[in-house]
Amino acid sequence: MNQPQTPPALRGLRVVLVHDWLTGMRGGEKVLEALCRLFPDAPLYTLLHIPGSVSPLIEHRPIVTSFIQKMPLAAKRYRHYLPLFIRAVEGMALPPCDLVVSTSHCVAKGAVAPGGARHVSYVHTPMRYIWDMYPAYFGPGRGGAARYVMPLLRRRMQRWDVATCARVDHFIANSRHVARRIRNNYGRAATVIPPPVETGRFAPAVDVQGYYLVVSALVPYKRVDLAVEACTRARKRLKVVGRGPEEARLRAMAGPTVEFLGWVGDEELAGLYARAKAFLFPGEEDFGITPLESMASGRPVIAYARGGALETVVGPDDAKGRAPTGRFFHHQRAEAMLEAMDELEAGLERFDPQALAAHAAGFDTARFMERLAAHLASLMAKPGVAPERGQC
Numbered sequence: 001m002n003q004p005q006t007p008p009a010l011r012g013l014r015v016v017l018v019h020d021w022l023t024g025m026r027g028g029e030k031v032l033e034a035l036c037r038l039f040p041d042a043p044l045y046t047l048l049h050i051p052g053s054v055s056p057l058i059e060h061r062p063i064v065t066s067f068i069q070k071m072p073l074a075a076k077r078y079r080h081y082l083p084l085f086i087r088a089v090e091g092m093a094l095p096p097c098d099l100v101v102s103t104s105h106c107v108a109k110g111a112v113a114p115g116g117a118r119h120v121s122y123v124h125t126p127m128r129y130i131w132d133m134y135p136a137y138f139g140p141g142r143g144g145a146a147r148y149v150m151p152l153l154r155r156r157m158q159r160w161d162v163a164t165c166a167r168v169d170h171f172i173a174n175s176r177h178v179a180r181r182i183r184n185n186y187g188r189a190a191t192v193i194p195p196p197v198e199t200g201r202f203a204p205a206v207d208v209q210g211y212y213l214v215v216s217a218l219v220p221y222k223r224v225d226l227a228v229e230a231c232t233r234a235r236k237r238l239k240v241v242g243r244g245p246e247e248a249r250l251r252a253m254a255g256p257t258v259e260f261l262g263w264v265g266d267e268e269l270a271g272l273y274a275r276a277k278a279f280l281f282p283g284e285e286d287f288g289i290t291p292l293e294s295m296a297s298g299r300p301v302i303a304y305a306r307g308g309a310l311e312t313v314v315g316p317d318d319a320k321g322r323a324p325t326g327r328f329f330h331h332q333r334a335e336a337m338l339e340a341m342d343e344l345e346a347g348l349e350r351f352d353p354q355a356l357a358a359h360a361a362g363f364d365t366a367r368f369m370e371r372l373a374a375h376l377a378s379l380m381a382k383p384g385v386a387p388e389r390g391q392c
Contacts, residue, residue: 006038007377015042016094018102018111021068021078022049022058027289028124030196031103031174033057034369035122038376039101045092045111047085048078066092083153086110086160099380102168105286110164120379122172122193125286126185128221130157162186170379172372175287175308191375194311196368197292199360201266204298204353205274211237212341213276213299215269215290216283218244223304223332226282228254230334230341238280239272273297278326278344281309282337288312291326296360298353301326302340314359325356 017039019032036042036057043062048069052059066088068074068081081088089107094100097117102108105124113119129150162185165171171190173179179190212231216222224240231238232255240250240260251260264272273279279294279301287308291301295312303309305328314325329340361367 007373009377009381010038010373013039013099013380014095014097015039015099015101016097016117017042017044018089018092018094018100018104018108019044019046020104020106020108021047022054022063023075023078024050024053025055027174027195027287028103028105029054029058030198030289030365031122031124031368034196034365034372035101035103036061038369038373042101043095045094047088047107048074050075064092083149086157099376101376109168110160112167118169118380119167120170120172120376121168122174123178123182123190124174124195125178126181127157127161128286130154130161131185132181172375175311177307177311178286193368193371193375194363195287195289196365197289197296197360197363199292199296199357199364202270202273202293202296202357202360204357205271207275208277208299209275210277211239211275212278212280212302213239213241213272213294214280214282215241215273215293218242218246218250220246221283222246223283224250225253226332226334226337227280228258230337231255231258233334234338234341236341239276241269241272270297273299277348278302278341280337281313282332283307285309292360292363295325295356298356300324300344300348300351300356302337302344303328304332305330312363322359323352323355325351325359 017035033055043064045064047066049063049065068078068088071081085107089110090112092111094114096114100113100117100119102111102121104121106127109121109123165186165188171182171188173182173190173192174195176192179192182188182190214224214227216224218224227238228250235257238258241264243262273294274297276299279291279299281288281291281301281303284304284307291303291309292312294301301313303313303326314322315328316324327340327344329336
Protein backbone atom coordinates (compact mmCIF):
# COMPACT_ATOMS: atom_id res chain seq x y z
CA MET A 1 0.00 0.00 0.00
CA ASN A 2 1.23 3.49 -0.77
CA GLN A 3 2.13 5.65 2.21
CA PRO A 4 -0.92 7.82 2.96
CA GLN A 5 -0.69 11.57 2.55
CA THR A 6 -0.55 13.03 6.05
CA PRO A 7 -2.87 16.05 6.37
CA PRO A 8 -1.10 19.32 7.26
CA ALA A 9 -2.79 19.45 10.69
CA LEU A 10 -1.04 16.16 11.62
CA ARG A 11 2.44 16.91 10.28
CA GLY A 12 5.12 17.46 12.85
CA LEU A 13 2.99 16.21 15.74
CA ARG A 14 4.59 14.11 18.46
CA VAL A 15 2.33 11.06 18.54
CA VAL A 16 2.23 8.04 20.85
CA LEU A 17 0.25 4.90 20.09
CA VAL A 18 -1.26 2.65 22.79
CA HIS A 19 -2.62 -0.85 22.11
CA ASP A 20 -3.89 -3.53 24.48
CA TRP A 21 -1.52 -6.36 23.49
CA LEU A 22 0.41 -7.66 20.49
CA THR A 23 -0.15 -11.40 20.18
CA GLY A 24 -1.51 -11.83 16.63
CA MET A 25 -2.95 -10.06 13.59
CA ARG A 26 -6.69 -9.57 14.03
CA GLY A 27 -9.07 -6.71 13.25
CA GLY A 28 -7.66 -4.50 16.00
CA GLU A 29 -4.14 -4.91 14.70
CA LYS A 30 -5.29 -3.90 11.22
CA VAL A 31 -6.42 -0.58 12.69
CA LEU A 32 -3.07 -0.30 14.47
CA GLU A 33 -1.29 -0.93 11.16
CA ALA A 34 -3.16 1.98 9.61
CA LEU A 35 -2.07 4.21 12.48
CA CYS A 36 1.53 3.05 12.01
CA ARG A 37 1.34 4.12 8.37
CA LEU A 38 -0.15 7.46 9.30
CA PHE A 39 2.40 8.09 12.08
CA PRO A 40 5.55 6.19 11.02
CA ASP A 41 7.71 7.60 13.82
CA ALA A 42 5.28 7.09 16.71
CA PRO A 43 6.41 4.78 19.53
CA LEU A 44 4.00 2.04 20.54
CA TYR A 45 3.09 1.20 24.16
CA THR A 46 1.36 -2.09 24.97
CA LEU A 47 0.81 -4.50 27.87
CA LEU A 48 2.49 -7.44 26.14
CA HIS A 49 4.34 -8.17 22.91
CA ILE A 50 5.07 -11.61 21.50
CA PRO A 51 7.88 -10.88 19.00
CA GLY A 52 7.01 -11.95 15.46
CA SER A 53 3.28 -12.23 16.15
CA VAL A 54 2.32 -9.07 14.25
CA SER A 55 3.17 -7.58 10.87
CA PRO A 56 6.61 -6.12 10.09
CA LEU A 57 5.03 -2.67 9.85
CA ILE A 58 4.14 -2.91 13.56
CA GLU A 59 7.23 -4.84 14.64
CA HIS A 60 9.68 -2.35 13.09
CA ARG A 61 9.09 0.51 15.51
CA PRO A 62 9.92 1.20 19.16
CA ILE A 63 7.63 -1.04 21.26
CA VAL A 64 7.44 -0.46 25.01
CA THR A 65 5.75 -3.12 27.16
CA SER A 66 4.41 -3.19 30.72
CA PHE A 67 5.43 -5.45 33.60
CA ILE A 68 2.95 -8.05 32.25
CA GLN A 69 5.66 -8.90 29.69
CA LYS A 70 7.82 -10.41 32.46
CA MET A 71 5.11 -12.36 34.25
CA PRO A 72 5.42 -16.19 34.24
CA LEU A 73 3.96 -17.84 31.10
CA ALA A 74 2.67 -14.44 29.97
CA ALA A 75 2.98 -15.27 26.27
CA LYS A 76 0.39 -18.07 26.56
CA ARG A 77 -1.56 -17.15 29.69
CA TYR A 78 -1.62 -13.35 29.57
CA ARG A 79 -5.43 -13.22 29.90
CA HIS A 80 -5.05 -14.81 33.34
CA TYR A 81 -3.42 -11.55 34.46
CA LEU A 82 -6.57 -9.54 33.76
CA PRO A 83 -6.75 -8.32 37.40
CA LEU A 84 -3.36 -6.64 36.88
CA PHE A 85 -4.15 -4.96 33.55
CA ILE A 86 -5.44 -1.76 35.18
CA ARG A 87 -2.25 -1.29 37.16
CA ALA A 88 -0.16 -2.15 34.08
CA VAL A 89 -1.76 0.38 31.72
CA GLU A 90 -1.73 3.16 34.31
CA GLY A 91 1.93 2.42 35.07
CA MET A 92 3.06 3.04 31.49
CA ALA A 93 4.88 6.41 31.52
CA LEU A 94 4.11 7.86 28.10
CA PRO A 95 6.68 10.37 26.82
CA PRO A 96 5.85 14.04 26.20
CA CYS A 97 3.71 14.31 23.08
CA ASP A 98 0.93 16.23 21.38
CA LEU A 99 -1.42 13.32 20.66
CA VAL A 100 -2.07 9.89 22.16
CA VAL A 101 -4.07 7.49 19.98
CA SER A 102 -5.20 4.32 21.73
CA THR A 103 -6.86 1.34 20.08
CA SER A 104 -8.82 -0.43 22.76
CA HIS A 105 -11.01 -3.44 23.46
CA CYS A 106 -9.73 -3.85 27.00
CA VAL A 107 -7.78 -1.25 29.02
CA ALA A 108 -5.77 0.79 26.46
CA LYS A 109 -8.27 3.65 26.61
CA GLY A 110 -7.33 4.08 30.29
CA ALA A 111 -3.74 5.11 29.49
CA VAL A 112 -2.70 8.36 31.16
CA ALA A 113 -1.76 10.94 28.53
CA PRO A 114 1.03 13.41 29.38
CA GLY A 115 -0.03 16.91 30.36
CA GLY A 116 -1.13 18.98 27.38
CA ALA A 117 -1.59 16.01 25.06
CA ARG A 118 -4.93 15.07 23.55
CA HIS A 119 -6.13 11.50 23.76
CA VAL A 120 -8.22 9.97 20.97
CA SER A 121 -9.37 6.40 21.54
CA TYR A 122 -10.48 4.08 18.74
CA VAL A 123 -12.72 1.61 20.59
CA HIS A 124 -13.44 -1.81 19.13
CA THR A 125 -15.76 -2.44 22.08
CA PRO A 126 -15.98 -1.57 25.75
CA MET A 127 -14.64 -4.61 27.63
CA ARG A 128 -17.25 -7.15 26.61
CA TYR A 129 -16.34 -9.60 29.39
CA ILE A 130 -17.27 -7.13 32.14
CA TRP A 131 -20.29 -5.61 30.38
CA ASP A 132 -22.92 -7.14 28.09
CA MET A 133 -21.16 -10.43 27.26
CA TYR A 134 -20.15 -11.34 30.82
CA PRO A 135 -22.36 -14.51 30.85
CA ALA A 136 -20.75 -15.81 27.65
CA TYR A 137 -17.33 -15.67 29.29
CA PHE A 138 -18.06 -16.45 32.95
CA GLY A 139 -21.55 -17.94 33.09
CA PRO A 140 -22.31 -21.56 34.08
CA GLY A 141 -19.78 -23.91 32.54
CA ARG A 142 -17.54 -21.04 31.39
CA GLY A 143 -14.35 -19.42 32.59
CA GLY A 144 -12.83 -22.16 34.75
CA ALA A 145 -11.44 -20.90 38.06
CA ALA A 146 -11.85 -17.27 36.90
CA ARG A 147 -15.61 -17.77 37.13
CA TYR A 148 -15.30 -17.57 40.93
CA VAL A 149 -13.01 -14.53 40.95
CA MET A 150 -14.77 -12.40 38.36
CA PRO A 151 -17.93 -11.57 40.36
CA LEU A 152 -15.68 -9.71 42.82
CA LEU A 153 -13.45 -8.18 40.17
CA ARG A 154 -16.19 -7.22 37.71
CA ARG A 155 -17.69 -4.30 39.69
CA ARG A 156 -14.27 -2.79 40.38
CA MET A 157 -13.31 -3.00 36.71
CA GLN A 158 -16.63 -1.50 35.61
CA ARG A 159 -16.12 1.46 37.96
CA TRP A 160 -12.59 1.95 36.62
CA ASP A 161 -13.74 1.64 33.01
CA VAL A 162 -16.36 4.35 33.46
CA ALA A 163 -14.15 6.67 35.51
CA THR A 164 -11.21 6.55 33.11
CA CYS A 165 -13.24 7.52 30.06
CA ALA A 166 -12.64 11.08 31.34
CA ARG A 167 -9.04 10.59 30.22
CA VAL A 168 -10.21 10.43 26.59
CA ASP A 169 -10.84 13.64 24.68
CA HIS A 170 -12.63 11.97 21.78
CA PHE A 171 -13.96 8.49 21.08
CA ILE A 172 -14.04 6.75 17.71
CA ALA A 173 -16.17 3.59 17.43
CA ASN A 174 -15.77 0.88 14.82
CA SER A 175 -19.56 0.61 14.32
CA ARG A 176 -22.85 2.23 15.29
CA HIS A 177 -23.40 -0.83 17.47
CA VAL A 178 -20.26 -0.05 19.50
CA ALA A 179 -21.08 3.68 19.55
CA ARG A 180 -24.33 2.76 21.31
CA ARG A 181 -22.36 0.70 23.84
CA ILE A 182 -20.07 3.67 24.48
CA ARG A 183 -23.11 5.89 24.99
CA ASN A 184 -24.80 3.35 27.29
CA ASN A 185 -21.73 2.47 29.37
CA TYR A 186 -19.85 5.79 29.44
CA GLY A 187 -22.45 8.42 28.61
CA ARG A 188 -20.22 9.66 25.78
CA ALA A 189 -20.66 10.25 22.07
CA ALA A 190 -18.41 8.56 19.50
CA THR A 191 -17.66 9.14 15.84
CA VAL A 192 -18.14 5.97 13.77
CA ILE A 193 -15.33 4.97 11.40
CA PRO A 194 -15.57 1.30 10.28
CA PRO A 195 -12.29 -0.64 10.47
CA PRO A 196 -10.18 -1.42 7.39
CA VAL A 197 -10.83 -4.45 5.21
CA GLU A 198 -8.11 -5.52 2.77
CA THR A 199 -10.57 -6.15 -0.04
CA GLY A 200 -7.77 -6.26 -2.61
CA ARG A 201 -6.69 -9.64 -1.23
CA PHE A 202 -9.94 -11.23 -2.39
CA ALA A 203 -11.69 -11.77 -5.72
CA PRO A 204 -14.65 -13.82 -7.02
CA ALA A 205 -13.96 -17.26 -8.50
CA VAL A 206 -15.73 -19.23 -11.22
CA ASP A 207 -15.38 -22.67 -9.58
CA VAL A 208 -17.82 -22.21 -6.70
CA GLN A 209 -18.28 -25.41 -4.69
CA GLY A 210 -21.04 -26.68 -2.40
CA TYR A 211 -19.67 -26.02 1.08
CA TYR A 212 -20.43 -23.37 3.68
CA LEU A 213 -17.59 -21.55 5.42
CA VAL A 214 -16.89 -20.21 8.92
CA VAL A 215 -13.74 -18.22 9.73
CA SER A 216 -13.50 -17.50 13.45
CA ALA A 217 -11.64 -17.89 16.69
CA LEU A 218 -13.30 -20.87 18.37
CA VAL A 219 -14.50 -19.14 21.53
CA PRO A 220 -17.98 -19.29 23.11
CA TYR A 221 -19.47 -15.95 22.09
CA LYS A 222 -18.70 -16.53 18.40
CA ARG A 223 -21.42 -19.26 18.45
CA VAL A 224 -19.69 -21.46 15.90
CA ASP A 225 -21.61 -24.30 17.58
CA LEU A 226 -24.75 -23.10 15.76
CA ALA A 227 -23.13 -23.55 12.37
CA VAL A 228 -21.72 -26.96 13.33
CA GLU A 229 -25.08 -28.12 14.69
CA ALA A 230 -27.05 -26.85 11.70
CA CYS A 231 -24.74 -28.38 9.08
CA THR A 232 -24.45 -31.65 10.99
CA ARG A 233 -28.21 -31.94 11.32
CA ALA A 234 -28.91 -31.13 7.64
CA ARG A 235 -25.83 -32.97 6.32
CA LYS A 236 -24.53 -29.82 4.67
CA ARG A 237 -20.81 -29.43 4.02
CA LEU A 238 -19.08 -26.97 6.34
CA LYS A 239 -15.44 -25.92 6.51
CA VAL A 240 -14.32 -24.28 9.76
CA VAL A 241 -11.19 -22.11 9.70
CA GLY A 242 -9.83 -21.20 13.12
CA ARG A 243 -8.71 -22.53 16.48
CA GLY A 244 -9.55 -21.86 20.10
CA PRO A 245 -10.66 -23.35 23.42
CA GLU A 246 -14.00 -24.50 21.97
CA GLU A 247 -12.38 -26.72 19.31
CA ALA A 248 -12.61 -30.02 21.21
CA ARG A 249 -16.27 -29.49 22.06
CA LEU A 250 -17.11 -28.50 18.47
CA ARG A 251 -15.31 -31.52 17.04
CA ALA A 252 -17.21 -33.80 19.40
CA MET A 253 -20.59 -32.49 18.21
CA ALA A 254 -19.68 -32.36 14.50
CA GLY A 255 -20.88 -34.90 11.95
CA PRO A 256 -18.95 -36.21 8.93
CA THR A 257 -19.88 -33.22 6.74
CA VAL A 258 -17.99 -30.77 8.98
CA GLU A 259 -14.26 -30.24 8.41
CA PHE A 260 -11.91 -28.34 10.75
CA LEU A 261 -8.95 -26.72 8.99
CA GLY A 262 -7.28 -24.75 11.79
CA TRP A 263 -5.79 -21.42 10.77
CA VAL A 264 -4.69 -21.25 7.13
CA GLY A 265 -2.48 -18.94 5.08
CA ASP A 266 -3.76 -15.84 3.29
CA GLU A 267 -3.74 -17.40 -0.18
CA GLU A 268 -5.58 -20.54 0.92
CA LEU A 269 -8.10 -18.48 2.88
CA ALA A 270 -8.87 -16.31 -0.17
CA GLY A 271 -9.57 -19.45 -2.18
CA LEU A 272 -11.82 -20.88 0.52
CA TYR A 273 -13.87 -17.68 0.60
CA ALA A 274 -14.21 -17.49 -3.18
CA ARG A 275 -15.31 -21.09 -3.70
CA ALA A 276 -17.78 -21.33 -0.79
CA LYS A 277 -21.51 -21.48 -1.39
CA ALA A 278 -21.95 -18.87 1.35
CA PHE A 279 -20.36 -17.62 4.56
CA LEU A 280 -21.92 -18.28 7.98
CA PHE A 281 -21.69 -15.60 10.68
CA PRO A 282 -23.61 -16.91 13.71
CA GLY A 283 -22.40 -14.64 16.54
CA GLU A 284 -23.18 -11.10 17.66
CA GLU A 285 -20.09 -9.10 16.76
CA ASP A 286 -18.94 -5.56 17.43
CA PHE A 287 -18.36 -5.12 13.69
CA GLY A 288 -17.23 -8.24 11.84
CA ILE A 289 -14.59 -8.11 9.10
CA THR A 290 -14.98 -11.68 7.86
CA PRO A 291 -18.43 -11.13 6.24
CA LEU A 292 -16.93 -8.32 4.18
CA GLU A 293 -14.01 -10.55 3.17
CA SER A 294 -16.60 -13.06 1.94
CA MET A 295 -18.47 -10.38 0.00
CA ALA A 296 -15.18 -9.13 -1.47
CA SER A 297 -14.81 -12.72 -2.71
CA GLY A 298 -18.22 -12.54 -4.36
CA ARG A 299 -19.98 -14.84 -1.90
CA PRO A 300 -23.12 -14.03 0.13
CA VAL A 301 -23.42 -14.14 3.92
CA ILE A 302 -25.88 -15.70 6.35
CA ALA A 303 -25.66 -13.66 9.56
CA TYR A 304 -27.32 -13.35 12.95
CA ALA A 305 -29.38 -10.16 12.85
CA ARG A 306 -27.65 -8.38 15.72
CA GLY A 307 -24.60 -6.18 16.15
CA GLY A 308 -22.21 -5.08 13.43
CA ALA A 309 -23.58 -7.45 10.79
CA LEU A 310 -26.60 -5.18 10.42
CA GLU A 311 -24.21 -2.45 9.21
CA THR A 312 -22.37 -4.53 6.61
CA VAL A 313 -24.73 -7.25 5.32
CA VAL A 314 -27.68 -6.13 3.17
CA GLY A 315 -30.83 -8.21 3.59
CA PRO A 316 -33.57 -8.82 1.00
CA ASP A 317 -35.86 -6.08 2.33
CA ASP A 318 -33.34 -3.24 2.56
CA ALA A 319 -34.93 0.11 3.41
CA LYS A 320 -32.46 1.90 1.10
CA GLY A 321 -33.27 -0.33 -1.86
CA ARG A 322 -29.76 -1.79 -2.09
CA ALA A 323 -29.15 -5.15 -3.71
CA PRO A 324 -29.02 -7.92 -1.08
CA THR A 325 -25.67 -9.40 -0.07
CA GLY A 326 -27.03 -12.12 2.20
CA ARG A 327 -29.74 -13.36 4.52
CA PHE A 328 -30.37 -12.85 8.23
CA PHE A 329 -31.68 -15.18 10.93
CA HIS A 330 -33.20 -13.63 14.04
CA HIS A 331 -32.81 -16.29 16.74
CA GLN A 332 -29.57 -18.00 17.72
CA ARG A 333 -30.90 -21.48 17.10
CA ALA A 334 -29.86 -24.04 14.53
CA GLU A 335 -33.41 -24.18 13.17
CA ALA A 336 -33.39 -20.46 12.41
CA MET A 337 -30.01 -20.68 10.70
CA LEU A 338 -31.16 -23.64 8.58
CA GLU A 339 -34.25 -21.71 7.48
CA ALA A 340 -32.04 -18.81 6.31
CA MET A 341 -29.76 -21.27 4.51
CA ASP A 342 -32.72 -22.78 2.66
CA GLU A 343 -33.93 -19.30 1.65
CA LEU A 344 -30.49 -18.37 0.35
CA GLU A 345 -30.07 -21.62 -1.58
CA ALA A 346 -33.46 -21.12 -3.26
CA GLY A 347 -32.29 -17.81 -4.74
CA LEU A 348 -28.50 -18.25 -4.83
CA GLU A 349 -28.25 -17.30 -8.51
CA ARG A 350 -29.64 -13.84 -7.72
CA PHE A 351 -26.44 -12.82 -5.90
CA ASP A 352 -24.13 -11.07 -8.36
CA PRO A 353 -20.49 -11.71 -7.28
CA GLN A 354 -19.30 -8.41 -8.76
CA ALA A 355 -22.04 -6.47 -6.94
CA LEU A 356 -21.07 -8.14 -3.66
CA ALA A 357 -17.41 -7.24 -4.23
CA ALA A 358 -18.35 -3.63 -5.05
CA HIS A 359 -20.32 -3.39 -1.79
CA ALA A 360 -17.33 -4.64 0.22
CA ALA A 361 -15.03 -2.13 -1.51
CA GLY A 362 -16.77 0.67 0.39
CA PHE A 363 -14.98 -0.63 3.52
CA ASP A 364 -11.54 -0.93 1.94
CA THR A 365 -8.36 -0.01 3.82
CA ALA A 366 -7.75 3.03 1.61
CA ARG A 367 -11.20 4.40 2.47
CA PHE A 368 -10.52 3.83 6.16
CA MET A 369 -7.21 5.67 5.94
CA GLU A 370 -8.89 8.66 4.30
CA ARG A 371 -11.62 8.85 6.94
CA LEU A 372 -9.28 8.39 9.89
CA ALA A 373 -6.68 10.91 8.71
CA ALA A 374 -9.31 13.54 7.91
CA HIS A 375 -11.04 13.04 11.26
CA LEU A 376 -7.85 13.25 13.33
CA ALA A 377 -6.77 16.33 11.37
CA SER A 378 -10.12 17.97 12.07
CA LEU A 379 -9.82 17.25 15.80
CA MET A 380 -6.25 18.54 16.06
CA ALA A 381 -7.07 21.69 14.08
CA LYS A 382 -9.52 22.74 16.81
CA PRO A 383 -8.03 24.85 19.59
CA GLY A 384 -8.25 23.73 23.20
CA VAL A 385 -9.59 20.51 24.69
CA ALA A 386 -12.35 18.64 22.93
CA PRO A 387 -15.68 19.72 24.46
CA GLU A 388 -16.92 16.25 25.36
CA ARG A 389 -13.98 15.46 27.65
CA GLY A 390 -14.82 14.83 31.27
CA GLN A 391 -18.51 14.15 30.82
CA CYS A 392 -18.30 10.60 32.23
